[in-house]
Amino acid sequence: xxxxxxxxxxxxxxxxxxxxxxxxxxxxxxxxxxxxxxxxxxxxxxxxxxxxxxxxxxxxxxxxxxxxxxxxxxxxxxxxxxxxxxxxxxxxxxxxxxxxxxxxxxxxxxxxxxxxxxxxxxxxxxxxxxxxxxxxxxxxxxxxxxxxxxxxxxxxxxxxxxxxxxxxxxxxxxxxxxxxxxxxxxxxxxxxxxxxxx
Amino acid sequence: xxxxxxxxxxxxxxxxxxxxxxxxxxxxxxxxxxxxxxxxxxxxxxxxxxxxxxxxxxxxxxxxxxxxxxxxxxxxxxxxxxxxxxxxxxxxxxxxxxxxxxxxxxxxxxxxxxxxxxxxxxxxxxxxxxxxxxxxxxxxxxxxxxxxxxxxxxxxxxxxxxxxxxxxxxxxxxxxxxxxxxxxxxxxxxxxxxxxxxxxxxxxxxxxxxxxxxxxxxxxxxxxxxxxxxxxxxxxxxxxxxxxxxxxxxxxxxxxxxxxxxxxxxxxxxxxxxxxxxxxxxxxxxxxxxxxxxxxxxxxxxxxxxxxxxxxxxxxxxxxxxxxxxxxxxxxxxxxxxxxxxxxxxxxxxxxxxxxxxxxxxxxxxxxxxxxxxxxxxxxxxxxxxxxxxxxxxxxxxxxxxxxxxxxxxxxxxxxxxxxxxxxxxxxxxxxxxxxxxxxxxxxxxxxxxxxxxxxxxxxxxxxxxxxxxxxxxxxxxxxxxxxxxxxxxxxxxxxxxxxxxxxxxxxxxxxxxxxxxxxxxxxxxxxxxxxxxxxxxxxxxxxxxxxxxxxxxxxxxxxxxxxxxxxxxxxxxxxxxxxxxxxxxxxxxxxxxxxxxxxxx
Amino acid sequence: xxxxxxxxxxxxxxxxxxxxxxxxxxxxxxxxxxxxxxxxxxxxxxxxxxxxxxxxxxxxxxxxxxxxxxxxxxxxxxxxxxxxxxxxxxxxxxxxxxxx
Numbered sequence: 001x002x003x004x005x006x007x008x009x010x011x012x013x014x015x016x017x018x019x020x021x022x023x024x025x026x027x028x029x030x031x032x033x034x035x036x037x038x039x040x041x042x043x044x045x046x047x048x049x050x051x052x053x054x055x056x057x058x059x060x061x062x063x064x065x066x067x068x069x070x071x072x073x074x075x076x077x078x079x080x081x082x083x084x085x086x087x088x089x090x091x092x093x094x095x096x097x098x099x100x101x102x103x104x105x106x107x108x109x110x111x112x113x114x115x116x117x118x119x120x121x122x123x124x125x126x127x128x129x130x131x132x133x134x135x136x137x138x139x140x141x142x143x144x145x146x147x148x149x150x151x152x153x154x155x156x157x158x159x160x161x162x163x164x165x166x167x168x169x170x171x172x173x174x175x176x177x178x179x180x181x182x183x184x185x186x187x188x189x190x191x192x193x194x195x196x197x198x
Numbered sequence: 199x200x201x202x203x204x205x206x207x208x209x210x211x212x213x214x215x216x217x218x219x220x221x222x223x224x225x226x227x228x229x230x231x232x233x234x235x236x237x238x239x240x241x242x243x244x245x246x247x248x249x250x251x252x253x254x255x256x257x258x259x260x261x262x263x264x265x266x267x268x269x270x271x272x273x274x275x276x277x278x279x280x281x282x283x284x285x286x287x288x289x290x291x292x293x294x295x296x297x298x299x300x301x302x303x304x305x306x307x308x309x310x311x312x313x314x315x316x317x318x319x320x321x322x323x324x325x326x327x328x329x330x331x332x333x334x335x336x337x338x339x340x341x342x343x344x345x346x347x348x349x350x351x352x353x354x355x356x357x358x359x360x361x362x363x364x365x366x367x368x369x370x371x372x373x374x375x376x377x378x379x380x381x382x383x384x385x386x387x388x389x390x391x392x393x394x395x396x397x398x399x400x401x402x403x404x405x406x407x408x409x410x411x412x413x414x415x416x417x418x419x420x421x422x423x424x425x426x427x428x429x430x431x432x433x434x435x436x437x438x439x440x441x442x443x444x445x446x447x448x449x450x451x452x453x454x455x456x457x458x459x460x461x462x463x464x465x466x467x468x469x470x471x472x473x474x475x476x477x478x479x480x481x482x483x484x485x486x487x488x489x490x491x492x493x494x495x496x497x498x499x500x501x502x503x504x505x506x507x508x509x510x511x512x513x514x515x516x517x518x519x520x521x522x523x524x525x526x527x528x529x530x531x532x533x534x535x536x537x538x539x540x541x542x543x544x545x546x547x548x549x550x551x552x553x554x555x556x557x558x559x560x561x562x563x564x565x566x567x568x569x570x571x572x573x574x575x576x577x578x579x580x581x582x583x584x585x586x587x588x589x590x591x592x593x594x595x596x597x598x599x600x601x602x603x604x605x606x607x608x609x610x611x612x613x614x615x616x617x618x619x620x621x622x623x624x625x626x627x628x629x630x631x632x633x634x635x636x637x638x639x640x641x642x643x644x645x646x647x648x649x650x651x652x653x654x655x656x657x658x659x660x661x662x663x664x665x666x667x668x669x670x671x672x673x674x675x676x677x678x679x680x681x682x683x684x685x686x687x688x689x690x691x692x693x694x695x696x697x698x699x700x701x702x703x704x705x706x707x708x709x710x711x712x713x714x715x716x717x718x719x720x721x722x723x724x725x726x727x728x729x730x731x732x733x734x735x736x737x738x739x740x741x742x743x744x745x746x747x748x749x750x751x752x753x754x755x756x757x758x759x760x761x762x763x764x765x766x767x768x769x770x771x772x773x774x775x776x777x778x779x780x781x782x783x784x785x786x787x788x789x790x791x792x793x794x795x796x797x798x799x800x
Numbered sequence: 801x802x803x804x805x806x807x808x809x810x811x812x813x814x815x816x817x818x819x820x821x822x823x824x825x826x827x828x829x830x831x832x833x834x835x836x837x838x839x840x841x842x843x844x845x846x847x848x849x850x851x852x853x854x855x856x857x858x859x860x861x862x863x864x865x866x867x868x869x870x871x872x873x874x875x876x877x878x879x880x881x882x883x884x885x886x887x888x889x890x891x892x893x894x895x896x897x898x899x900x
Contacts (some may be wrong), residue, residue: 004322004750007400016869019325019400025872026392029879030426036883037431037476041438041449044472044890061831068827076820079862083816086809125445129467132447136438182862189854192827193847197834399871427882475890526882530893539896 009169024176028183031144035187038140042133042194053130055196058123060114064196067110068188074103075185078152078178085171090163093174097156100181104149111142134195141191144184151177224335226327227749231334232313233641236634239305242341243627246296249289251705256281257684258702274353286682287356288348288372294359295376298484299383300341302626306491307387307425308337310633311394311418313641317740317747318412320403320756320778325396333389340382347375358680360477363450363470367442368457377440384433387425394422403739406758409515410777412738413501413508413762416515417494420522421487428483428526435476442468449473471536478529486525488622489589490518492629493560496582499632500564502736503579504571505773507763510563517556517563524553534602535609543602550600557593561586577651581632584659585625592620595670610680613673616666624662631655631715639733643745644726650718657711664704668697735774738762742778819861826854 007018015022046052055061081096118124118131125135155177162170225231255264261280263269268279275285316324324330347354352370355361366373398419402411411419438449446464450473453466501508508514530538530546538546565586573579595617598604608614631654639645675694677685684698685691732741739758743751756778764775830850838846860866865873 005325005327005401006322008325012400015399015871017400017871019396022399022872023326023329023392023396025875026395026426027388029875030388030392030430032879032883033427033886034430034434036886037434037479038438040431040887040890041434041472041476043887044469044475044894045449045467047891048469048894049467056834061834065827065831069824072820072823072827075858075862076816079816080813083809083813087806125441125447126465128465129448132441132445132449132465135445136441136447136449140437179863182858185862186855186858189858190851193830193834193851197830197847198844423878427879431886469894471894472890475893476886479886523878527885527889530889533893537898538893539898542893542896 009166009172018172020172020176021179024179028179031183031187035137035140038133038137039190039194042137045129045133049129053128055130055134055198058130059134059196060117061196063110063114064192067107067114068192070103070107070110071185071188074100074107075182077103078181082171082174082178085163085167085174088167090160093163094156094160097152097174101149101153101156104145104152107145108142108149111138111145137191137195141184141187144187148177148181148184152181224331226323226331228312228316228324228327228330229641229747229751231330232309232311234334235304235312235337236309238338238341239301239303239309242296243301243305245345246293246301247709249293249296251709252281253286253289253293254702254705256286256682258698260683260686281682283682284353284356287358287680288354290680291355291358291361291376292344292348295344295355297622298359298488299380300337300344302488302622302630303387303484304337305630306626307394307418307421307487308334308390310414310491310495310630310637311390311421314637314740315394315415315418316397316401317640317743317751318415318738319398319401319406320739320742320752320758321397321401322750322752324393325400326393329389329393333386333393336382336386336389340379340386343375343379343382347372347379350375360481361439361473362477363439363442363468363473364452364455364457364462367439367450368462374440374443377436377443380436381433384429384436387429391422391425391429394418395426398422402758403755404757406739406777409512410758410761412494413497413511413514414491414494414738416518417490417497420518421490424483424487424490424522424525428480428487431476432480435473439473471533474533474536475530478532479526482529482532483522483525485618485621486521488626490522492585492589492626493518493564495629495633495636496564496585498736498738499578499582499636500567501763501765502636502734503574503576503582504568505574505765506567506571507761507765508563509566509569510559511761511763514560514563517559521553521556521560524549524556528553528600531600531605534605547601551597554593554597554600561590561593576635577646577648577655578632578636580652580655581628581635584655585628585632588620588624588628588662592617592622592625595620607676608673610678611673612669612677612679615679616669616673619666619669623666624659628658628662631658634719636734637740638722639726639729640740640743640745640747642723642726643728644722645729645733646718646722646726650714650721653714654711654718658708661704661708661711665701665708668694668701672697732776735772737764737774737776739776739778741776815861819857822857823854826850 005019006012008020009018011018077096077099081093081100084090084092084096123131125132155174159173160170162173221227222230225234252264263279264271264276264281265279268276268281271285275282275288312324312330316322344354350371352372354372355366355369355376357366357369357373361373361376398411398415438447441447442449442451448464448466448468450470451462451464451466451468452470453464455462455464455466497508497514528546528549530542531550534543534546568583595613599608599614599617635646635651672685672691672694675690677688677691677694681688685695729745731744733745734741739756742756744753757780758777759780760775760777762777764777766773767775830847833846833850834843836843865876
């Protein structure tokens with residue numbers, strides 16, 4: 001059925017877009033508002049509080065810096081995997097996409113270490129408003145990371161079969177997954193200074 | 199005209215292989231999903247209406263046992279048939295939630311949007327059919343979760359549909375279920391809105407430029423943007439409230455809170471006002487989500503039954519865009535009494551007054567469209583005509599609420615209840631009825647009975663006003679909303695208490711007035727007059743498809759040749775000239791018009 | 801995606817590498833700055849400025865917004881306006897509260 005729907009792969013001349021790309025950007029627009037509201041909550045609570053702790057007095061800045069580097073690198077490997085598909089070199093795609101998924105795993109492992117260190121020191125979301133917003137924001141971001149990882153792993157593994165049957169559509173899918181992944185990276189770029197450094 | 203467009207759909211053969219489940223239950227066809235949404239939405243409207251009937255009995259006869267079914271509801275709700283205050287609170291919170299999130303919006307956006315919008319733009323389906331199915335089932339699950347919340351210990355949510363903390367954070371477990379249900383409903387809305395926007399932008403047929411879109415498509419398009427950008431903040435707020443309830447955080451809990459003489463054990467430092475900001479950031483645009491699809495339906499029905507083009511189509515379109523933009527920066531007029539200073543309340547008063555202008559432009563344009571028309575008073579038209587004054591009353595009574603000085607007296611009284619019910623009940627719901635009568639022939643191939651339709655309309659109009667007009671009187675007298683005894687314990691309410699009985703009897707009358715509709719709806723499936731593809735002699739593209747449209751909708755891909763409402767064009771043979779028909783006067787090949795790179799604005 | 805010629809893709813890839821180096825450098829700068837003894841206003845301002853630059857690099861080059869269609873830019877423009885509304889209006893309202 002779906003093959004009867006126009007512009008799933010081709011570009012509509014007057015808009016210059018296909019459905020998938022437009023849909024992904026609209027979804028990202030709603031994600032901006034989701035994180036925007038949480039940042040609004042952060043600002044309101046911080047402005048209204050009497051003493052707000054400095055992030056680096058509670059959180060582990062070196063670990064978070066490492067995680068920032070890991071996530072940015074994964075964004076580069078992601079965009080490289082897409083560029084490899086444009087160059088029609090599927091093996092390079094496999095390599096870069098695999099690296100992306102591995103880097104995500106590293107990110108999640110570091111995140112787990114960070115969380116468990118907090119719990120060991122009896123620092124919970126209920127301890128203070130700062131920790132509440134730290135855990136909520138990073139957990140929601142973490143859910144996005146896990147979601148992105150699942151999609152990337154699918155596109156690396158079973159989903160990659162599509163390269164042979166419909167290469168153009170597959171490239172579009174990787175591009176859309178890439179957009180989501182860069183967005184996850186972008187959110188972290190703001191979370192990192194806001195939570196850890198200020 | 200068929201010779202010009204030989205593009206036939208090749209998918210007809212493999213759709214017949216689909217079994218019962220894939221055709222009627224887990225269908226990806228926009229028409230089936232639209233009907234699923236509409237039927238589920240109507241069922242929830244009925245359920246929410248029943249909750250209201252229970253409340254109205256309690257308000258008219260406080261403390262008296264409920265006849266017949268009172269004892270069946272159990273000792274935790276109505277011991278001996280007498281309603282407990284806690285159960286009244288549950289009914290109030292769930293009536294609001296169900297009517298807004300499970301009834302009207304799914305019917306208006308999910309139902310009409312899904313069924314009509316792709317047909318009106320000549321598309322074979324929505325842009326992402328599987329996403330569409332996921333959206334419906336996410337809504338369905340959200341509905342089931344909300345319904346089941348009545349049966350958890352402590353009952354359903356009791357904190358009003360607004361769920362203000364700190365009360366909602368310390369409330370019984372029903373509130374947690376409410377939050378989970380909302381997450382499902384929000385997900386459904388987000389999936390749906392992405393799909394609608396992409397469909398309108400990408401799947402318009404050749405020649406259907408943005409300024410040739412039927413007004414209904416515009417209204418759905420703008421509504422989708424409101425849902426897309428306004429719902430996520432509520433989702434964020436729901437997560438935070440969930441954290442407050444489950445992980446014991448204090449996003450919304452201030453320090454030193456004392457409940458029932460005991461200090462609440464939280465770390466403190468939270469802000470109850472943060473919830474109100476995030477909630478109303480959604481809930482004000484949500485008002486327009488409730489009203490815009492209704493305006494779209496009314497515009498279609500009025501243009502068709504006055505046999506005239508809509509008066510001021512372009513000003514209506516620009517108004518709707520401006521209205522949507524403004525609706526994001528008016529929300530704190532719900533919060534004038536939260537200790538807001540004069541500077542910010544002046545800001546929100548001003549934006550609120552500004553947003554009333556485009557609404558008035560749209561209503562005026564619809565009213566002027568009636569001028570000089572040879573109006574056909576069929577059932578859809580009666581509902582559409584009644585919509586105009588009813589929505590007018592609802593809108594105009596909102597103005598005093600948007601001014602901080604007047605709002606101090608009126609805030610949280612029955613005046614507010616009367617105001618927004620006039621907008622939504624005899625307003626939006628009447629428009630939805632108009633839509634059901636209007637597009638029923640397209641969905642089923644048969645017309646609904648005109649006699650039963652009129653038997654539905656006139657009593658409904660009478661009883662709707664019987665319910666909601668007295669609310670203004672009570673509200674102006676200072677009777678507060680959310681009082682479980684209807685105000686018996688307040689001396690200032692005494693002179694207007696008799697109105698409670700008037701409203702309750704009107705509510706029962708309204709319930710009875712829906713019987714002709716229910717009978718008509720089911721009877722016409724089998725017995726209704728059979729119709730062809732265009733029973734109303736209408737001009738928009740959905741009337742080109744057969745009734746009911748097959749999978750893939752159109753035998754040939756249609757082309758839009760002109761603006762949507764070319765009725766009674768001088769010099770034409772008939773009084774309507776459909777968008778999908780080539781020019782009759784000029785010989786030679788049709789000019790499809792340039793598909794322009796039209797700007798998409800939110 | 802339309803077919804790209806190889807030279808163009810090579811140019812893109814060089815850009816990606818440059819952006820990557822820039823992002824890494826800025827990450828180190830923002831951490832280093834946080835250890836300086838700046839006033840709160842300066843520290844917050846600088847950290848947010850660096851984050852904004854990094855964010856724009858990702859959005860412009862990895863997400864190709866720098867040469868994206870007008871339609872998508874229009875959607876994002878409105879999103880940013882409403883984002884600012886939800887960010888600023890509650891704080892402004894809070895700071896304008898009536899003293900009790």
